[in-house]
Amino acid sequence: MPDAARVNRRHMIAASAALSLSQISLAPSAAAQASRASDAAMFKHMPPAEQPRFSETMVDVPGARLYVRDTGGPGAPIVLTHPASGSALIWAYQFPAFASAGNRVIAWSRRGYAKSSPYDKANAGSGSQDLFELARAMNLPRFHLVASAAGGSISMDFALSHPEMLLSLTISSNSAGVRDGAIFRAAEQIRPAGWDKMPVEFRELGPSYRAANAEGTKLWLDLEHHALTGAEYRQTPVNRISDASLRSVKTPALLIAGAADLITPPAITRLLHEAIPDSEMVVADETGHSVYWERPDLFNRAVLGFTARHRG
DSSP: OOHHHHHHHHHHHHHHHHHHHHHHHHSOOHHHHHHHHHHHHTTOOOOOSOOOOOEEEEEEETTEEEEEEEOOSSSOEEEEEOOTTOOGGGOTTHHHHHHHTTOEEEEEOOTTBTTSOOOOGGGOOOHHHHHHHHHHHTTOOSEEEEEETHHHHHHHHHHHHOGGGEEEEEEESSOTTOOBSHHHHHHHHTSOTTGGGSOHHHHHSOHHHHHHOHHHHHHHHHHHHTTBSSSOOOOOOSSOOBHHHHTTOOSOEEEEEETTOSSSOHHHHHHHHHHSTTEEEEEETTOOSOHHHHOHHHHHHHHHHHHHTOOO
C-alpha cells in the first residue's frame, strides 16, 4: 500500500474512533439517567396518608395549657419542637417514620400556637421551662429532643439547663439561640433590611422545592397560616446563649443544614459544629430552611441514625 494511502487510512481510523468516543460521552449512562430521575423526584412528595395512632391531650404547665400529640408506647421518646412557622401539626412526615422505627413520638405546640393557650405578654413564660414542665407532667424518661428553626433556640436553652433529661439533641436550620459572639454576628449580618416582611415561603422554603412541588408548598403554607393564634412572639430564654455556652454542651448533638437556606446556611452550622464538643453535621442539597418538610427522607434518616447511636 502506498505511504499516502496508509497515512489517510490511519487518519480515517483515528477520526472514526474519536467520533465513537464522542457519541459514547454524549449518550447518558443508565446510572446518570437514574440519578437525574432521582433528583427530579427529590422534592415531589406529599405526607403519607397513613399515620400512626396518637392521643391528643392538653398538658397543664404553670400559666398555660399546652397541646400535645403522643403515640405512646415503650420506645425511646422523640420530642418534636416546632419552628415559628409551624406547630404540633406539622410533623406528618416524621410521625410515621419515627414510630415505625420503634420510638414514642411526641409533638407539642408552644404558647400562642395551634390548640395551646394564647400568648399572654404579662405571663409569657419560657419555652424551655414549659418543655421542662411538660416532660415532668408526662413523666417522661430521658428523651431525644428534635427541633427545627426557632424550636432549636428553645431546645438548646433546654439542653443547657437540663442535660440530665436528654439522650440526644437535634437542631435543624437554627443558630442554636446564640445571642452573643461571632456566631450571632455572622447570623445577623446576612439578613437584609426588610427580611421579616418578605413572603414566608420565600424565607423558609428553598427555591428548588417551591419550583418542583406546588402542592406541597400550598399545604405547608396552610399549616403555617394556622400555626399562630395571635401575633408572632418569642419567649424569653432561661440562658443567655453565647459561643462560650456552646462549648459547655454535654448532650450529643446533630446539626442539620439546608444548602439553600437563606436564614441559617451551612456556614453558620459549621460554626456551631466547631463549637459544640460532641456534634455531627449533615447538609441537605438544594434545600431551604425547612429540611424536615422539603427533604423528609434525609431528615428522618439522619435523625434515626443518630438517635440509634445514643440510646443512653
